[in-house]
Amino acid sequence: MHSKKISDYALDTVIYVILIAMGLSTLLPFITVLSKSVSEEWAITSGKVNLFPVGFQLDTLQYVVTNHQFLHALLISALVAVAGTLASLLITAMTAYPLSKRELPGVGIIIILFVFTMMFNGGIIPNYLLIRQLDLIDNLGSLVLPALISVFNMLVIKSYFESLPPSLEESAKIDGARNYTILFRIILPLSGPVLATIGLFYAVYYWNDYFNPMLYINSTSLKPLQLYLQDIVMNADSSSFKMSAEDMMNVPAEGVRAATVIASTVPILLVYPFLQKYFIKGVLIGSVKG
Amino acid sequence: MKQMTKVLSIAASTVVLASSLAACSSNSNNNANNAAASNAPAATTDNAAATDSNANLPTLKRLDVFQGEDYANYPVAKLLEEKTGYKVQYDMLPQDNPAQKLNLLMASGEPYDIVTSYIDMALYSDYAKKGALIDLTPLIDQFGPNIKTAISQQSMDALKVDGKLYGIPNIITYPVGTGILIRTDWLDKVGMKMPTTTDEFQAVLQAFKDKDPGGNGSQDVPFTIKGDLPMIDDLVGAFGMPNPWNDVDGQLVPRVLDPSFPDYANYVAGLYAGGLLDKEFVVNKDATAKEKFSSGKAGAIAIHWADIPGVSDALTKAVPDAKFTYLPALKGPNGKSGFGANKGFDRLSFIPKSAKNPEDAIKWINASLESNTFKELAIGVEGTHYTVDNGAYMPILPIFNDERNLANNYMVGTDEANYPQYWQARVHKNPVMFEAFDTLNNKTADSDKILNELSVAPYLENYSKNNLKLETMSGDYTVKLIAGGEKIDGLADFQKKFNAEGGEASAKEVNAWYTSK
């Protein structure tokens, strides 16, 4: 008993040391950006801001956060992310459930049809023409509908459904329950961890999506946060051959860019800690069965 | 049952949200009206009479380059609405890869009345040839007297595609952009004069390295540049190659094929090998190079004058008694010197075939180019936004910054005779920047401002198609030469490859134009 305890301590120590080292190193870039967002511009330009802010000030952050355009874009993004995530989760789970039943005729071929689209796509122009034909240009629907199902996410959910013991469904079937009832009443309530994970993936996708809004949204009033962010943060020198002196004089200061990154990343970062209770609880399948 | 209710309520809220998405969006036309409606009151109350007479003017739809602030709410938009009588709904292209979005919008026939973008002759000429643009000549003849006065014949001719004019240009307002900024207080400390030749420059850098005037010890960088610009302005001029293509015996020749190229590469490679050029320049991004100079570690930097305000602010905080100025045009071993000087255009506006109101668009452009309107658009009202001092336009701050900083984004064409003068008010916003600008542009002898012939060339197909690739190849190769990744003996092989990748085809085409000009 005694020896076991010592080895336990040793194991714990190793684990904690590794995790803390990783935590510290991954915290580094975020702290750098954070420090820049609250430092004086001259200190950033001359490379003095690394870990700690130099010349602490909150004006930049305040300027960014109270900016009318920023707030508007934030609202649009939140709307798209919430609606998109819920719709995607629903449809993805509905699709994944039948596809987890390999014995059903046609399921194999349908999965291949889905997997095929992970690799092959028509490209920018046909997609644009499609969205245009559906009259979704400059419509927030264009940000959600083409992304409703991510095949990757669908496969993850499907794989999870497959791992559930078949006995769960069998008893319900004997009671005469229909498949959709089983999905919504028995399967989904047991899928907390995977739904939380995929929900997070979808939320992050919708939040971070830059490409679709760039293509499909024209009006300033419908631009989501990433589009706004990209315009502000875009590396000033990557397009320098096209920049006139005018544009160079108007490039947002490094501090403003850092503050914009912080202000637009923090909301999505908060989603994960909120979802973590679904990861930690674990599932007591046995208790449900019994 | 409880679970089921939960799931159902989630599904229901999804539907509600989805429909609110649909309600929130609308097709672009409705949106135009909404936007105009919400912005209108401020403008209309000011000038009720104008609004009355213009009651049935259409709202114009304009596509423009990216700017950080909302187009519709910037003061210039209001001014233009008053002066032209037209309401305009503005959309903007993204900052990143604007050409991609522009292509899609043009190809799908979005009904923009005016489109303004960064100059891209290949794109413009493609649009024109594919019949996507409206021929402006008859419209300008009929509705555009001010356009004719403002834009020179020369500019119009440069934009003709197959003899027809499809675009209105904004001219470039200054010839020289980048030079080498040097710390004059370091010069004093090491007891040397401002260098005037490449040899003297090298000697100064050596002194910077040996005598440590910055007091940073081994961290001193005598001279820093950013990694993707190995053709250093001023120095290339000293070797007779101030521009990407230079006249060699009556023919235009790209730098890597220029007979002086090996001398230039050897000179800069020598600086690098001797520790005079930043040892880490290859990994320097724009910000890294600036960082080294503005923290007081670097003695010299190749930099555009428009970048100076930020660098100068930071440097004076870090080293309060720091002083700097641009080097003059250095003389090379063969007595050559000079800066590359650009003419030509930086923006281009056109009217797509799909425009609903082409006549009104021209009328709007015409009204905006009326000489007083244009002046007010460019620099505002005398006494409010600027003052005139010795014939120079001086901005009144901060109102000039708040209300005219982004004015150039609203221009469709420029009053070419006067704009360069108005424009200098912008440079006066910062005295340090103005001094630098002045040194490079106004105080440099005309003989040292060497025209980049290709900046005024018409559209050249092969050249346009290959230019970016060839520039990248040359730049990468030169970086390797400087940093010792390649030996100059291999130049002939590289030149062969360069020619095969389109260098030869471009040269033929460029010189067919150049020699017949």
Add this chain to the structure above:
Amino acid sequence: MNRNSRWKLALSNWDMYLLLVPGLIFLLVFKYTPMYGVVIAFQDFNIFSGIGDSEWVGFEHFQKLIHSDDFFQVLTNTLLISMYKIVLLFPIPIVVALLLNEVRKMLFKRSIQTIIYLPHFLSWVVISGLFVTLLSPTDGLVNQIIIAFGGKPISFLQDNSFFRSVVVFTAGWKEIGWNAIIFIAAIAGIDQEQYEAASIDGAGRIRKMISITLPGIMPTIVLMLILRIGSLLEAGTEQILTMYNPLVYDSGDVIGTYVYRMGLGQQDYSFSTAVGLFNSLVGFILIISGNMLSKKFLKRSIW
């Protein structure tokens, strides 16, 4: 199973197919309808002429890609970097998930989980800038440590023998936390009864990790690995673009960066589609083969 009973099975589960309807409509409308666009890889596509009127050029764009001087080098770099990333980086998030699972202090566990996923949300421009500073031969932290231990400073980002390692390391570091999420969730999905039973048998923590947790998340691991292999030709274009310079093209130039750098894809829709199609084809073949191998040796299949 014969035809008849298959029909019966399908019929009796008609509502399963009903559940599939929204997904299939989505697939048809948003994925397969635009698929005709791949033909522009075989055209000299002009956006104003459209697909109908653009000129057909056969395999010209593919030849242009494959016959360019540097293609062999670029393909080698792509495969090397990508394989290093898979072999070295794929297992790390699994290990991290397993370690996190051993942590009992919930607050610590949640904090670490959240912290290590932070870098995923920062763009490569920001991350690369940080590493350029850390790895600088004159004043970078890493080299100061090397010097303190009596070594000579290394120009990591300018040296062909180090560059790929830097790329692999930084990519791993940026995505560890993010990639671990899915395994953390998979662990949470394992039936807790198994652990209780093992405890009664007197199994130690390490044994439980190896004999319960690892097998429990094996399906997820296999799925992730197969999908990861499908993107073998994507070695990290955005990352490398922000990190490399001409001195390390020999080791760091990959297909994506090469195409970008040469301006080959810029507004040249046909060429970029051809490159994309080449990547897709290779990726699809790899996914199919990966799935076959998995079916044969691990008795697991995606479909």
